[in-house]
Amino acid sequence: MKSVNIRLSLLILVLVHGAIASLWAQEKYIDKNGIVIFEASEQLFEEVKATNESVTAILSTETKQIASLALIKGFHFKNSLMEEHFNENYIESDIYPKAKFKGNLIDLNAVELDENVTEVPVEGILEVRGEQKEIHTVLKIQKIGDIISITGEFIVTPGDFAIEIPKIVRNKIAKEVLVKLDFKLAKK
Amino acid sequence: MLEMRKLSILIILIPFFALAQEDDLLDEIDNISTEDEYEIAAFKGLKIVNFESTKMVSKKQLFFVVSHRFGSVKTGIEDFFGLDQAVTRLNFIYGISDGINIGISRSSFQKTYEGSLKLRLVRQGRGGSPFTVVVFNSVLMNTALEEEILPGLKFEHRLSYSTQALISRKLNKNLSLQLAPTFFHDNLVAFNGQENSQYTIGIGGRHKLTKRWSINIDYGLHLNRAANSPFKNPLSIGFDLETGGHVFQLHFTNAQPMNTNTFLGQATGDWGNGDIFFGFNLSRVF
Numbered sequence: 001m002k003s004v005n006i007r008l009s010l011l012i013l014v015l016v017h018g019a020i021a022s023l024w025a026q027e028k029y030i031d032k033n034g035i036v037i038f039e040a041s042e043q044l045f046e047e048v049k050a051t052n053e054s055v056t057a058i059l060s061t062e063t064k065q066i067a068s069l070a071l072i073k074g075f076h077f078k079n080s081l082m083e084e085h086f087n088e089n090y091i092e093s094d095i096y097p098k099a100k101f102k103g104n105l106i107d108l109n110a111v112e113l114d115e116n117v118t119e120v121p122v123e124g125i126l127e128v129r130g131e132q133k134e135i136h137t138v139l140k141i142q143k144i145g146d147i148i149s150i151t152g153e154f155i156v157t158p159g160d161f162a163i164e165i166p167k168i169v170r171n172k173i174a175k176e177v178l179v180k181l182d183f184k185l186a187k188k
Numbered sequence: 189m190l191e192m193r194k195l196s197i198l199i200i201l202i203p204f205f206a207l208a209q210e211d212d213l214l215d216e217i218d219n220i221s222t223e224d225e226y227e228i229a230a231f232k233g234l235k236i237v238n239f240e241s242t243k244m245v246s247k248k249q250l251f252f253v254v255s256h257r258f259g260s261v262k263t264g265i266e267d268f269f270g271l272d273q274a275v276t277r278l279n280f281i282y283g284i285s286d287g288i289n290i291g292i293s294r295s296s297f298q299k300t301y302e303g304s305l306k307l308r309l310v311r312q313g314r315g316g317s318p319f320t321v322v323v324f325n326s327v328l329m330n331t332a333l334e335e336e337i338l339p340g341l342k343f344e345h346r347l348s349y350s351t352q353a354l355i356s357r358k359l360n361k362n363l364s365l366q367l368a369p370t371f372f373h374d375n376l377v378a379f380n381g382q383e384n385s386q387y388t389i390g391i392g393g394r395h396k397l398t399k400r401w402s403i404n405i406d407y408g409l410h411l412n413r414a415a416n417s418p419f420k421n422p423l424s425i426g427f428d429l430e431t432g433g434h435v436f437q438l439h440f441t442n443a444q445p446m447n448t449n450t451f452l453g454q455a456t457g458d459w460g461n462g463d464i465f466f467g468f469n470l471s472r473v474f
Contacts, residue, residue: 030217046433056217067213073225079473080246084229085432089399094361097222102214166400169431 029185040174050075061110113143230358236392237424242356245283250474257467297445299332345376350448362396381414437469
């Protein structure tokens with residue numbers, strides 16, 4: 001009799017756990033084919049630009065947190081030699097295969113999101129090559145149907161991630177790198 | 189029984205603790221494996237020095253490669269260490285796909301036209317194949333032969349063929365090695381005693397010295413060279429300098445010609461007595 005009681009209470013426990021967990025389940029939106037483009041071109045020189053169309057991004061409307069992950073090898077350049085060089089000698093993607101971002105959309109009010117573009121400031125940390133850089137920028141957010149669209153841009157420098165640009169190419173690569181992002185997040 | 193109740197309360201609270209910790213969104217998406225990726229950049233140039241490497245031209249890209257071998261440095265100041273006796277080859281290579289390249293070239297050595305087909309069969313990958321395997325085929329046409337000098341010369345005598353397997357492995361971040369068993373056939377050989385069908389084992393490697401410099405070496409061991417042939421096995425040593433979009437290759441070699449058949453079959457220089465050639469390969473991407 002006692003063992004039945006214990007079993008019963010265990011079952012109840014499991015159910016209670018499940019109920020609490022689902023009650024607390026956060027509203028999350030995810031995009032696995034997000035686009036991130038960076039450009040460090042100098043006028044008159046060969047274009048230094050790469051696009052990654054398989055960036056993952058996740059947004060929790062509850063906690064107002066956003067996180068994103070990009071594989072370095074997913075960034076494609078027009079010139080494949082440049083792409084190889086970027087992976088091998090600048091980012092060292094064998095050692096540091098991922099770029100990560102973690103941030104907070106401080107003023108996000110998920111309930112008020114609609115088809116009109118809302119500008120929401122974001123602050124967070126971008127990690128590339130094991131080096132962390134604080135990012136502050138403003139994201140443009142809108143909600144169309146069940147999709148939350150986020151676009152924005154910010155600027156970093158190679159020095160932020162301890163990337164040294166050698167003298168011979170110093171005037172062919174811009175001092176500032178413009179990073180653009182375009183995410184279309186669907187409910188998880 | 190009291191303890192049991194305490195325990196129950198604790199257990200009921202567990203999901204709250206768990207939720208309190210489950211606030212890192214990044215962990216939810218940071219589950220992409222990078223294990224099955226292909227190795228990149230075993231070689232940077234399309235050639236190690238004289239031998240083709242397993243490097244391919246990417247899809248829809250066009251490479252223009254200018255290769256130059258000065259005359260023998262042995263002649264000294266008389267013709268400025270070979271400046272006056274140079275051989276030049278202009279080569280266009282196009283990537284039909286990442287694994288299929290076609291090329292066309294003209295070399296001033298025996299006024300040779302060449303067409304080539306390069307196919308990648310297997311790519312080295314982590315957790316995949318340990319080697320990259322590429323097949324390189326070329327057809328050569330020697331337009332320097334003249335009927336006045338060689339009576340009975342027919343068109344087919346101008347043609348030569350070669351086919352080789354290129355098997356490379358990037359052993360670590362800095363070192364890549366390649367084996368290149370080669371069969372080539374000259375319809376007309378430069379030395380009478382030489383068999384038309386010839387076999388060679390090519391070996392080569394690249395070792396990175398810094399992020400932008402590497403040292404490259406290749407050697408061709410001829411397996412059926414005629415006993416009294418004046419031609420030597422080609423040994424070449426060079427350096428690659430890469431700047432991001434371009435690769436410059438500077439080297440010394442005892443073979444002045446640059447096509448597969450000609451550098452393997454008709455290398456005249458000799459490292460033993462300083463009879464070597466300085467040269468470079470420059471590539472431009474379109």
